[in-house]
Amino acid sequence: MGNQGSSYEGVRIASTSSIEIDFYYQGTRCRERLKLEPTPANLKKAARHRAAVISSIEAGTFDYQVTFPRSKNARKFMRQDRVDTYLRTWLATKKPTLKASSYKDYKNTIEGKLIPEFGHLLLAELKRGHVRDWASRLTCSNKRISNLISPLRAALDDAMHDEMIAGNPLAGWHYRKIEPPKEVDDIDPFTAEEQAAILAALPSDGFPLIQFALWSGLRTSELVALEWGDIDWRQKRCRITRAITQASKGEAETTKTTAGTRTIDLLPRALEALKAQKTLSYLHPSGRVFLNPRTGEPWTGDQAIRKTLWTHALKRAGVRYRRPYQTRHTYASMMVSAGEPLAWVSKQMGHTSVVTTARIYAGWIPTTNSQAGMLANDKFSVKHNAT
Template identity: 25%
Template structure:
C-alpha cells in the first residue's frame, strides 16, 4: 500500500508497481491540502495498478523510471505473444505424447500409475494450459492445494505422496522446455521433506503369532514372506521353476504387478536367496498339497495369480487383528527379515545381497536403529567378544 511522505519540506509519493518500489518527488509543499490531494491521486494510481491499466508516463511524464517500465512492458508483451503462440501445445496434449514415448522405458504397472496421476491430479489443473505458459507460482500453488486434499485414514496427502504427484509434472515440464526451447519454470523447487521411512518390524514373538493366526492356505505364504524378505510383487510372481529344493535357494527373476509379470526395477534386485529349513519345509508341504500344475507358487482359490490388494484386505489385516497386533502393511515382513538378520549377527554384505541391495548403506540407514531393541545394548556382547579372543 502506497504512502505520502515528505522530504525537505516537499511531498513524496511512494508505491509499488510490477514488484518494484517507486518513489516520485513532487514540488508540492508539505501541508494538509496538498497531502489530501496526493492521497486521492495515490488511490487512483493503486486502483489502476490493480486493474492493470496504469500508465506511468501519464502521471509522471518526466520520471527517470519511465524507460525502465517501458522495457518491462515490452518483455511482458513478448512473453505473452510467445505463450499465445499456436506452436505451443497444451499440457494435456504434450503429456499424452510423453506417456507414449515412455512405454518402451517403463513397466505396464508403472505406466498405469503415472497415467492415473496425470489424469486425476495434473490434467484438471494444467490440462488446458499451454505448456510454456505454466509458471513457478502456479506450480507452488498447485502443491499447496495438494496438501489440503483428503488422504487415506481421514488425514491429508502425505509429503511423500505429494512428491510422487509432482514428479511427473516436473519431468513433463522439463522435457517440454527442452523441446520447445523455453526456460522450465521448475527452478529451485525442492521436494517436500519426507519423514523417516515408516519401518515397523515385527518381533520374533509377533511373527509366530501372525503365522499361527494365518489361514491354513496362507501359512506358507506368510512364512516365506517373513523369512525371505521378498517384496510383494516378487513373492506374488514367484514360480516353482525358481525354487531349488536341493540347494535350498530361490531365484528372484520377475515381479507380478497389476496382474502382469515383468522384470525387476534394478539389476541388484535379481538375486538368489538362501532358504532356512523352515521355509523349505513349508514350501515342500505347500507343494504336496497344491501340486505343480500352476506356474505360480502362490495362487488364489481359483488357481489364478494373487491380487495383493485382495490379500492385504481379505487376509493380511484380518490375520493381524486375530493375532491381536496393531495394523501394519504387509511390506513390514521385508523390514522384519532385515532386522532379524542384523540382530542375529549375519554379515551385512550377505544381508544386503539377500535383500537385493547393491550396498550396505541402505541397510544401516533404515534398519540399524531397530537392532538394539532386539539384542543386547549394554556393551556386554563386545566385552564377551574380546574376552573370547575375537571369536563369537
C-alpha cells in the same frame, strides 16, 4: 434471417440469436458462431473479435481450444504445445517403457493434478513460479510433492530435447517445505509370539505362503510372482527376477529396482514352507509357487491376499493388524537383531546399498554387547616385545 451479410468483412448474421465469423487457420477456412443478437453494436463487437483472432493467428499465439472451447474444430486444431495436450501425448509415448503401476501413478497425477492446474498454459508459458506457487498450497508431504512434480519435470525435459521449449524451468529445482520429524515409523515387525499365533491361525493351504514371507523377506509383489523354476534346491537359493503388483493385473514385471533382481539364500524355515507348498502347486500349469486357495489359481496382487487370507488370520490369532508388507520388515529386523552381517541382509532384501539397510533398521542393530570390538582387537592387534 440466416446467413445475411453485414457491412463487416467475414461477419454474417446467422440467426436471430447468433452471429457467424469466418477466418483462415492453418490453411483451412473456419466458421464459428457467437451467441450474440445481431444488433449493430454486436455486429461491431463480432468484427473486433474476428480481428483479434486473426491478429493472434498471425502472431502465432492463437489457441483454438481456448478461444472456441465448444467448437467441433477445437480438437481438430488442438495445439501440441499446450500443457494438457503435450502431457497426454507424452504419457502415451512413455507407456511402453513404464511398469503398469508407474503408468497408473503418472496418469492419475497428470489427469488429477497437473492438467487441472497447468493444462490451459502453453509449454513456453509454464514457469517455475507457477509450479512453486502450486506446490506451496499442497498439504501433503515433501515426498508426495516430489512424486507429483516428477512426471512434469520428465515431460518438460523431453519437450526441451524436442525443441518445443528453450529450456526446462524445473531442471535442477526441487520444492521442499519444513516438515516436523516423523513420529510414527512404518516399520512394525511381528514378535516371535505373534508370528507363531498367526501361523497357527492359518489354514493348511495358506500357511506356507506366510511362513515363507516371514523367513525370506520378499516383497509381497515378489512372492506373488515367484515360480518353481526360480528355486535352486541343491544350493538352497532362490532367484528373484519378477514382481506382480495390483496395477499390473496379474502380469509379471521386473522387480522394483535393479538391486531387486537378486539371488537370496533360503533359510531352513523358508525351505520348510516351500516343501509344504510343493504338494499344493508344484504341478500347476502356471509354474507359480503360491496359489489362491479359494480359486486354485495364481494370486493377481496383494489385495486378494490381504482380504481373503491375511486379515482373517490376524483376527483369529488376536494379533494387532499390520499390513502384509510387515512380514518383510519382520524378516529384516530378525536378521539384523541376531547380528547377521548387514551386507548379507542388504543383499537378501534387494536394497541398493548397505547404507539403506542400516538406515531403515538402525533400531535393531545390536549395540549392547560388552565385548563389541574385541574380535577385531584379538585378530588385528600386534604384540610388541618390551625392550
